Amino acid sequence: MSRESLTWLNQNTLIGFSAKRGTAWHYRASHQGDEPNHYPGPIPVADVKRRLFGWEPIEGTLETSYLTGDGVTRLTDPTRKTIIRPDTGHILGVFKQGFQIHEYKRWLVQHIETILDDELAIGSAGLLKGGAVAWVQVELPDTCTTPEGVAFRPFLSAATSLDGSLSSTYQTGAQLIVCDNTLSAALASNNAKRVKIKHSRNSLGRVVDVRDALGIIHQAADAFAAEVRQLCQVEISDAHWRSFLDQHVPLPAEHGRSRTMAQTKRHALMHLWDRDKRVSPWRGTAFGVLQAVNTFTHHGQIVRGAVRAERNMHRMITGDIDDLDLATVQTLEKVLDRSILTKAA
Incomplete structure (x- = not known):
């Protein structure tokens, strides 16, 4: 970085x-x-x-110019506007006039x-x-x-x-x-x-x-504690863990870059599961599986086009973290062939 x-x-x-x-x-x-x-x-x-x-964002007009044989031609689009950060002069977005x-x-x-x-x-x-x-x-x-x-x-x-x-x-x-x-x-x-x-x-x-x-x-603390309790009560055997890895990170049959990347990810997840204090205390439980995938995504997964901290925060505020955790639980339920969370009313 x-x-x-x-x-x-x-x-x-x-x-x-x-x-x-x-x-x-x-x-x-x-x-x-x-x-x-x-x-x-x-x-x-x-x-x-x-x-x-x-600072306060301000609205600006959308203008452009291009060169012709007669000189420079300038155009303005009255149906669109720009959003500008005035202290830096950066244009943050271009929108139709209805954008609020x-x-x-x-x-x-x-x-x-x-x-x-x-x-x-x-x-x-x-x-x-x-x-x-x-x-x-x-x-x-x-x-x-x-x-x-x-x-x-x-x-x-x-x-x-x-x-x-x-x-x-x-x-x-x-x-x-x-x-x-x-x-x-x-x-x-x-x-x-x-x-x-x-x-x-x-x-x-x-x-x-x-x-x-x-x-x-005020409901979030109780809801999360209930999730942890249910997930920790679900036992995950070594066979279940291997089956989960096979579904979560399939290993391509052909040797090449894709297989190498999959092997690297699987090894990282196994290290978290077996020896990392962020996950290993809950090894052998469904919560441990959730924690392994979540921790790898936050701290181990390759990040392109952004700083890791920015990517993690963006994932949180967009709700992508809910989708990540839900997908992990759903994959684990396929492995176990049963539901592992009791849905709240």
């Missing part, structure tokens, strides 16, 4: 409760005169506004402020893709630990974008302390705890949906 990437992560992400969960892997001690981006306790709302969202900006201060801070109290505080916040995507994460101040020894922090994340890549999204999850992974807290629910609001002209009238979504964080 380049020094520029590390600098970006440390200047554009704020990490709270470091006294309880440790520092992020990309953390660098601040130099004299630098403002640290890690907070021992909660992140003050004022710091999120000042350090991350101290969801300002970060309003959609990620003001809405979040309505639920902050002694039990809920901001645990992380940041910008991705040059400011085109942003998130604010709300957490309970204390780490939860299940009887199975899984220490986690339930959270609710609020995220949106200025490049059209993400609707304004509010959802719950759980962050594991032992590995700094994000796991789904919706596997045992009939419906994922997620609300998405598109950037349409009618989106500003859906604030009531946002308020309903913000109330679900």
Whole structure:
């Protein structure tokens, strides 16, 4: 990873409760005169506004020019507009006129402020893709630990974008302390705890949906603990584990790059299963399988076109982490030929 990437992560992400969960892997001690981006306790709302969202996106026109035999011709498209970050001059997106900006201060801070109290505080916040995507994460101040020894922090994340890549999204999850992974807290629910609001002209009238979504964080801790309990009760034999690997990472018959990549991934998963403290304490259980796949995806899988921390955060705020964990459970259920999670009502 380049020094520029590390600098970006440390200047554009704020990490709270470091006294309880440790520092992020990309953390660098601040130099004299630098403002640290890690907070021992909660992140003050004022710091999120000042350090991350101290600018407002603006709309611009879409113009282009081209050279002809008669000179330079300039055209303007009145049906489209650009979204610009004024402090850097970067164009973050090009849209039809109906695109509605969801300002970060309003959609990620003001809405979040309505639920902050002694039990809920901001645990992380940041910008991705040059400011085109942003998130604010709300957490309970204390780490939860299940009887199975899984220490986690339930959270609710609020995220949106200025490049059209993400609707304004509010959802719950759980962050594991032992590995700094994000796991789904919706596997045992009939419906994922997620609300998405598109950037349409009618989106500003859906604030009531946002308020309903913000109330679900108190359910996340119990939901995730119930998932862990059920998954830890499902025994996975060595034969089951090998069968799972065969389905999760099929080994091509022909020798070549694809077979080599599959072998490398299988070896990494087996190492996690057998000897890595992030997974091996739950070896022989369905939770161990889930943890192995999730940990590999977060920390071992090859990342192209992005910084790993950015890719992990983007996976969390888009809900891809729910899809990853659900796919793992579904594959394991095929191996066992039975359901392993009791669906909540």
